[in-house]
Amino acid sequence: MNRKERQEARANRYRELAEKANKQSNEASKLSHSMVEHIPLGQPILVGHHSERAHRSLLDRSWNTLGKSVKLSEKAEYFEQKAAAAENNDAIYLGDDDAVERLEAKLANLEKKQETMKETNKIIRSKKLSEVEKHDKLIELGYSENGVREAFTPNYMGDIGFPSYSITNNGANIRRVKEQLEKAKRMKVAEDKEYKIGNVRIVENYQENRLQLFFPGKPDEDVRTQLKHNGFRWSRFNGCWQSYLKHWQIERAKEIIGG
Template identity: 75%
Template structure:
């Protein structure tokens, strides 16, 4: 199972939890309503038993509200898991997705620069500017927005937008180079004491396979240093970094 499949499985699990909480919320609400229905409208409280019964009605309704909020929380988690389009170096399709992302950013950069060149030109008429923008791929609404001044009274893309997009291009290029290098780098496997260490370049993970459950002190150190237990791989793992390898050796050796 790759990361994308695990992401989809996580979204499905959150949806199931959302449905379960929603059903339980409806049940608690219905029970509260049924319990309240036997009390005549406006009837005052009669004795301790009556008070406790009404408290149970309130508790049922509070539970229904809490479960409803829980259902909404899991719905949001499912939506977030589905919409997460971040590219991780260990993804099977990391190179392809980064290449696509880079192409989109470069196209955006060219479009912003050409747009500014057109709408700020003193040699072109407004009609010519309009036609050039349409040729560039703008819709009529897009053309109108391009000529709408921003909060600073300027038209076109501000220089900071172009600068920030250029920084994103350089960042993605760096990621792409790393992803391409990782795809051709062979994994390394060795032992430190009785712990099997795997430098998994295909998944960008440093993996520690202990022969059994490590003691509490070691687990604490692992967690504090970015390692997490992977039930799927049956090991403690973190992102594959040079300093992380050195830290793992210190923890295991200690």
């Protein structure tokens, strides 16, 4: 199961939990109503009457059940939000099957953005062009009429155009994506490595960018603590402890297992 499939499975689990909580909330709400539906609307508690104790007890149970319904409704909303977050997670992971293609598309967009920002500043700050010429050139660059108006709107510093830090930050993003892309390309052709230390099977899974540790059984508490402290998490999908595939993680895993 690849990351996208796991992402979809996670979203489905959250949806199921949300539906279950919603169902339980509705059942609790109906039960709360049924507890007091035989009591006339506005009927006060008859203090001193033989019915006083039962009346108070029934109202308390109805109120508590209604409170449970509200909490279950909040729980359903929580899982709905978790499901939506899982579905809308469009981050690019090096272990994704389409990581190279998506990173290439992201790089192309960033480079186009960089060129557009620089050309925009060049046009609107030119002293040789008239306002009409600047307008026409921005339209040729791909701006809409609203976009042209926004380009000439001063920022909080009173300047027009893109500030230098925007261009600098975008340039840094371009360099970062290029590094990711090169690594993704290397990983795509790299062969997985598998070996054992003692009775623990270690897999350097380059296709998923994971370092995977397969123990023959449940590791003792000290080992689990060390694994968690060093960024390893239990994957029930793969049946192993795993982390991102890094050089220092491989060395740390060997220390934990050897120790």
